[in-house]
Structure formats: structure tokens, C-alpha cells
Amino acid sequence: MDRRTFGTQALAAAAALAATGITGCRRAALPAVDDGVDHGNAMVRLIDDLSNGSAAERAKILPTTPRRIAMLVYPGMYPLDLLGPKTIFNDLLNTQVHLVAPTSAPVRAGSGVTVSPDVTYATCPAELDVLFVPGGGDGTVALMRDDATLGFLRRMAPTTRWVTSVCTGSLVLGAAGLLQGYRATTHWVTFDVLRALGATPVRQRVVEDRNRMTAAGVTAGLDLALTLTSRLAGENYARAEQLNIEYDPAPPFNAGTPRGAGPRITTAMRRMYAGVVEGAHKAAAATRP
Amino acid sequence: MDRRTFGTQALAAAAALAATGITGCRRAALPAVDDGVDHGNAMVRLIDDLSNGSAAERAKILPTTPRRIAMLVYPGMYPLDLLGPKTIFNDLLNTQVHLVAPTSAPVRAGSGVTVSPDVTYATCPAELDVLFVPGGGDGTVALMRDDATLGFLRRMAPTTRWVTSVCTGSLVLGAAGLLQGYRATTHWVTFDVLRALGATPVRQRVVEDRNRMTAAGVTAGLDLALTLTSRLAGENYARAEQLNIEYDPAPPFNAGTPRGAGPRITTAMRRMYAGVVEGAHKAAAATRP
Numbered sequence: 001m002d003r004r005t006f007g008t009q010a011l012a013a014a015a016a017l018a019a020t021g022i023t024g025c026r027r028a029a030l031p032a033v034d035d036g037v038d039h040g041n042a043m044v045r046l047i048d049d050l051s052n053g054s055a056a057e058r059a060k061i062l063p064t065t066p067r068r069i070a071m072l073v074y075p076g077m078y079p080l081d082l083l084g085p086k087t088i089f090n091d092l093l094n095t096q097v098h099l100v101a102p103t104s105a106p107v108r109a110g111s112g113v114t115v116s117p118d119v120t121y122a123t124c125p126a127e128l129d130v131l132f133v134p135g136g137g138d139g140t141v142a143l144m145r146d147d148a149t150l151g152f153l154r155r156m157a158p159t160t161r162w163v164t165s166v167c168t169g170s171l172v173l174g175a176a177g178l179l180q181g182y183r184a185t186t187h188w189v190t191f192d193v194l195r196a197l198g199a200t201p202v203r204q205r206v207v208e209d210r211n212r213m214t215a216a217g218v219t220a221g222l223d224l225a226l227t228l229t230s231r232l233a234g235e236n237y238a239r240a241e242q243l244n245i246e247y248d249p250a251p252p253f254n255a256g257t258p259r260g261a262g263p264r265i266t267t268a269m270r271r272m273y274a275g276v277v278e279g280a281h282k283a284a285a286a287t288r289p
Numbered sequence: 290m291d292r293r294t295f296g297t298q299a300l301a302a303a304a305a306l307a308a309t310g311i312t313g314c315r316r317a318a319l320p321a322v323d324d325g326v327d328h329g330n331a332m333v334r335l336i337d338d339l340s341n342g343s344a345a346e347r348a349k350i351l352p353t354t355p356r357r358i359a360m361l362v363y364p365g366m367y368p369l370d371l372l373g374p375k376t377i378f379n380d381l382l383n384t385q386v387h388l389v390a391p392t393s394a395p396v397r398a399g400s401g402v403t404v405s406p407d408v409t410y411a412t413c414p415a416e417l418d419v420l421f422v423p424g425g426g427d428g429t430v431a432l433m434r435d436d437a438t439l440g441f442l443r444r445m446a447p448t449t450r451w452v453t454s455v456c457t458g459s460l461v462l463g464a465a466g467l468l469q470g471y472r473a474t475t476h477w478v479t480f481d482v483l484r485a486l487g488a489t490p491v492r493q494r495v496v497e498d499r500n501r502m503t504a505a506g507v508t509a510g511l512d513l514a515l516t517l518t519s520r521l522a523g524e525n526y527a528r529a530e531q532l533n534i535e536y537d538p539a540p541p542f543n544a545g546t547p548r549g550a551g552p553r554i555t556t557a558m559r560r561m562y563a564g565v566v567e568g569a570h571k572a573a574a575a576t577r578p
Contacts, residue, residue: 049557080376080534083402087369090399099401106403110379112388113372114395114403167535188535205539217535219511227541239544240554245369246456246477246506248545249538250494252516255528256537265529268338 047093050236060234067095067232069130070156072149072169073117074101076139079109080218081166085132088225091241092233100124102148121152128160130228135167135187135218137276144175144283153178162228163212166221170214171280174199175287183209187217188258189273196284219256222247336382339525349523356384356521358419359445361438361458362406363390365428368398369507370455374421377514380530381522389413391437410441417449419517424456424476424507426565433464433572442467451517452501455510459503460569463488464576472498476506477547478562485573508545511536 051058069089071082089097101107101117109115119125131153143149153176157163165173170186173179174197184199185191185207194201206215206224215224226247230238258266270277340347358378360371378386390396390406398404408414420442432438442465446452454462459475462468463486473488474480474496483490495504495513504513515536519527547555559566 043561046557046561049553052553078376079372083368083372083399086399086402087367097400109402110372110375111386112405112407113375113398114405116401116403118401188532205537206541216537217533219534219536219538222508223539223541230541235542236554239542239550240558242540242542242544243477243547243550243554243558244506245508246545247508247538247540248494248505248549249508249536249540250512251531251536251538252495252512252519253524253528253531255531256535258532260537261528261532264338264341265525265532268335269529269532272332272335 046240050234050240052236057234057236060232061237062093064094067092067129068098068125068127069095069132070098070100070119070124070128071132072101072134072172073099073107073109073115074136074139074143074149075107076142077107077109077134077136078167078218079113081134081136081169081221082109082115084219085134085166085221085225088222088229088241088245089130089132091244092229095129098124100152121148124152124156126156126159128156129232130162130164131156131160133165133169133172134221135165135169135171137168137273138279140168140172141276141279141283143172144280145286150176161211162231164214164224164228166215166224167217168276168280170194170199171197171284173212173214175283177287179212179214182212183207184212184214185216185220186214189217189270190277190280193277193280193284196281197287335529339523339529341525346523346525349521350526351382353383356381356418357387357414357416358384358421359387359389359408359413359417360421361390361423361461362388362396362398362404363425363428363432363438364396365431366396366398366423366425367456367507368402370423370425370458370510371398371404373508374423374455374510374514377511377518377530377534378419378421380533381518384418387413389441410437413441413445415445415448417445418521419451419453420445420449422454422458422461423510424454424458424460426457426562427568429457429461430565430568430572432461433569434575439465450500451520453503453513453517455504455513456506457565457569459483459488460486460573462501462503464572466576468501468503471501472496473501473503474505474509475503478506478559479566479569482566482569482573485570486576 047061098119099117100119102121104117106114106116157178167187168190170184171193180198182199183202185202186194191201205220206227215221226238226242229241254260336350387408388406389408391410393406395403395405446467456476457479459473469487471488472491474491475483480490494509495516504510515527515531518530543549
């Protein structure tokens with residue numbers, strides 16, 4: 001389903017609501033929609049339906065001040081780590097989803113797919129609602145030793161509402177010292193690295209500890225993004241989004257965990273990622289005081 | 290987890306295997322890997338482990354002739370429909386994943402994300418292993434009436450091993466006449482449109498009927514891509530990939546279906562998409578003989 005439609009309607013709704021007195025909504029670039037449906041009214045009705053007459057619930061769904069999310073992008077990130085959650089964040093109403101990198105140079109995210117940062121470490125707005133770090137392999141390990149990135153994360157975290165990651169992204173948060181004393185998770189293959197970063201590793205799909213929210217490998221980003229959606233926009237809105245992306249998963253195998261996949265496959269994969277894991281351990285050791 | 294690592298190792302393995310007598314493997318652009326790990330050997334070992342001594346299984350995992358997958362891209366497609374399955378397809382060994390469009394003009398797939406076709410309707414290779422159509426909203430409905438697209442699909446289908454779609458992508462296959470007499474599925478909101486296209490709609494996450502494989506909305510693309518991976522590269526390889534992307538989903542709510550989300554949310558979403566559904570019904574009616 002095309003949530004560009006949803007986005008279009010969000011803008012229309014924001015404009016409609018702004019016209020009725022709610023201020024601060026994003027009005028920019030309202031696209032023309034000429035399919036005969038009054039999208040503004042459809043979205044206003046959706047907000048009415050989901051907020052169920054509660055002004056507090058309504059303010060969560062459509063905040064008067066734009067929400068701000070910043071997602072780190074870098075060479076070697078795993079595309080789905082970024083693009084799964086980004087799809088879900090893009091559906092939040094009145095929300096700016098920034099892609100942030102050291103420079104504004106486009107980053108490749110798989111063959112044929114390019115991700116262009118719109119802000120840099122220098123220009124990223126502060127007081128974020130969400131700071132998000134996707135995972136990867138060697139590129140992520142390199143980031144664990146990148147002072148510019150670690151400095152950026154340390155600078156943003158104190159004024160950020162939710163400091164989050166998917167997959168090995170938590171190792172970068174950890175290298176910045178941001179998981180010291182927190183329960184957290186990561187991709188199963190780098191699970192043990194977390195302890196070296198001062199975190200308490202937890203085998204769970206999404207781990208929430210105070211304002212840190214970390215997810216397991218790759219696809220756990222969907223679970224994290226929906227959980228964050230419920231924290232930011234309320235449970236009803238998160239449920240509507242889950243229905244929108246028809247997230248009623250039916251994996252063809254029970255192989256999404258080492259236990260399910262069994263020792264042969266798990267050992268084979270561990271061997272293949274031995275270099276990444278070793279690099280992560282070394283980087284973790286190097287960050288210790 | 291970074292499957293660029295996996296890709297690097299795949300290339301190294303292909304080169305290593307080619308050197309040992311297996312021919313036809315892709316050797317191009319073997320990147321330098323200087324992390325002290327012998328990736329070629331690691332991948333050869335992975336293939337050994339997963340094929341478990343079976344030459345047939347081994348040939349499925351690493352075919353001697355490159356596999357060919359073509360994924361349609363177009364304005365208004367839902368980014369996750371394309372990029373979830375693409376991530377999984379990219380991890381198949383010795384496989385060319387093409388992005389195909391009417392022209393080679395880059396297509397936006399959400400703010401900051403650009404998808405660049407590498408082949409056009411005119412230059413796309415025939416005898417594909419997989420032809421894939423992602424879904425969307427108004428953009429997908431427009432495609433149901435686009436003669437160039439419908440002609441392309443009709444031309445490719447007879448020599449394609451698997452004709453596939455995610456979400457409303459099946460409506461485009463249907464408009465091309467390719468689901469006539471087949472069981473198929475689509476996003477829950479456009480479920481009834483399938484019947485008007487001569488298909489038998491089935492409420493199932495992934496529907497396989499002869500060589501047609503269609504998936505439900507958006508996130509069902511992950512289930513479809515893993516199922517296809519098992520058909521193409523064998524069940525062990527598909528399990529390894531499922532472990533790689535740690536696909537052990539734990540949705541925060543039971544809201545991924547209309548039944549789970551309940552009537553209030555479902556009705557609200559139906560209203561919001563009324564224009565898309567009406568457009569799809571009209572397009573379906575227009576394709577009937």
C-alpha cells in the first residue's frame with residue numbers, strides 16, 4: 001500500500017487542521033490530489049476515529065509541533081535496517097524524518113538504491129524525538145572507531161527523547177558510551193560484544209531501558225519502529241500502521257534464531273561473520289577507558 | 290548484519306570455485322578485503338555446510354549459470370514492498386537482481402531514497418527466474434492501465450520461472466491477464482478487486498499457484514522472498530538467510546489483519562483508502578474483455 005497517499009493525506013489534514021486553529025502543522029508543498037476523494041477530510045476522520053474523542057490522544061497522533069527523527073546513514077549499513085523503520089517513521093503525522101551523515105554525500109544502500117542525507121553532523125537539529133542507528137558489518141565496526149560519529153551521538157543523546165538502534169547499530173551507541181549500565185540487544189552474532197561496551201545484553205526482540213530502545217537483527221527494526229510509533233503517536237495509531245503494512249508475519253521456517261536454525265546453519269553463519277565479530281570485539285576493547 | 294560482507298564473500302567464493310573448475314560464476318569486481326579473514330574459504334565452507342555433501346543442493350545454492358531476477362520500479366510504489374524482498378534477493382549467490390522500468394530515470398522511493406533502474410522494458414533480459422511487481426496506491430492503479438507495462442509483463446511471463454508480486458502489485462499482474470484462473474492474494478484493502486481480474490482471491494500470507502506467487506500487503510514481501518529463496522536456492526540456504534536477517538518477528542500488537550485490528554481501525558483505514566480501491570475497481574473493469 002502506498003503511504004505516499006497517506007503522506008499526502010497527512011499534509012492535507014495538517015493544512016485542514018491548521019485552518020481550523022491548530023498551529024505549527026507542516027503546510028509545505030501540499031500536492032494536488034485529483035482522484036475525486038477529499039483526502040483532507042478522510043485524514044481528519046481517521047484522526048477522529050483513532051483518537052476516539054480524546055484530545056490527549058489526538059495531540060499524540062497529530063502533534064502541533066513537528067516531531068523530529070534523525071536516522072544515521074553510512075556506507076556498509078544494511079539497507080533493510082534503515083529502510084524498514086524509515087517506511088514506518090515516514091507514516092507518522094507532522095514528523096520530520098532526517099537522514100544524517102558526516103557529509104551530504106549520497107550513500108549506496110544496495111545495488112541501484114541511493115540514500116541522500118538531508119542534514120550533516122554539523123546541521124542536524126537538536127532536541128530530537130528519535131535518534132536511530134542502523135546496523136551493518138564492517139562499515140558498522142568502522143563507525144565504532146569514528147570520533148566524528150561518536151562525538152555526534154554523545155552530543156545529541158542528552159536532548160533526545162529516544163536513543164535507538166537496530167541490529168549492530170547498538171554497538172555504535174555502545175562505543176559512544178551510551179549503553180553503559182543499560183540493558184540492550186543487537187544482532188545475535190554480535191551479542192557478546194555488548195557486555196564489553198558496558199551494557200547488559202538481553203535476548204529479546206526489542207529492549208527498552210529508560211530512553212534507550214534497541215532491537216535485534218535487521219527485521220527486528222519493524223518491531224522497534226512500531227513500538228516507537230505507539231510511544232510517540234499512541235497505541236491506536238500504531239495499530240493502524242501495523243494494519244496498513246499488513247504486519248501479520250508468517251515466516252516460512254522457524255529459522256530466525258540460532259536455536260530455530262539449528263547448530264549446522266548457526267555455526268556456518270558464525271564462521272562467515274567471524275571477521276566482523278572479531279573486529280567489533282577489538283573496537284569495543286579500544287573504547288574502554 | 291551487513292550482507293555487503295556476504296556479497297563480497299559470494300564473489301570471492303565464486304572466484305575460488307571457478308578456480309577449482311566450476312564455470313560460469315560471476316568473477317567481476319572482486320573487492321579487496323583486508324580484515325585478515327579468508328572470505329573465499331569462509332563462503333566455500335558455508336556452501337559446503339549448507340549443501341551437506343549433496344551436489345544437487347550445492348548447485349542450487351551456487352548455480353553455475355547466473356540467476357536473473359527483475360523487479361519492477363515505478364513512482365508511487367511502496368518502498369518497503371520493493372526493498373524488503375530486494376535485500377533478500379541480493380543475498381542469493383550468483384544472481385543478477387535487475388531493477389526494470391519504462392525508462393532508466395531514477396524513481397523516488399520515499400524522501401531521500403532513490404532507486405535507479407539498470408534495465409528498461411526494452412532491454413530487460415528474458416528467461417527470468419523471477420519477475421517481481423511491488424505494490425503501492427494511486428501509482429499502482431495507474432499502472433493497471435499502462436499499456437507499456439502490461440505489454441512488458443505479458444511478454445516476459447511465458448519465459449519466466451516465477452511470476453510474483455507483493456501487496457497491490459498483484460493487481461497489475463491481474464490487469465495484464467496473468468492471474469486469470471489462478472489463486473492469488475493482495476493487500477487486504479484491495480482483496481475484492483482480484484476477483485474482477487479473473488483470479489480467485491485467497492486470504493493467505495503467500496499464495497502459490499503453479500508458477501504464480503503473490504503475497505499480501507507490504508511486509509508479506511519478506512515471507513514471499515524467503516519462500517522464493519527456498520525454491521531457488523534450497524531450504525537450507527533460505528534458513529540461513531532467515532537467520533541472517535534474524536527474522537523471528539514479534540509484532541507489538543495483534544493488529545496486522547482487519548480481524549486483529551478490529552472494526553474501528555479497519556473502517557477508518559478503509560475510508561482512507563476508498564479512493565485507491567475505487568480506482569482499482571474501475572481499472573479492473575476497464576481491462577475486462
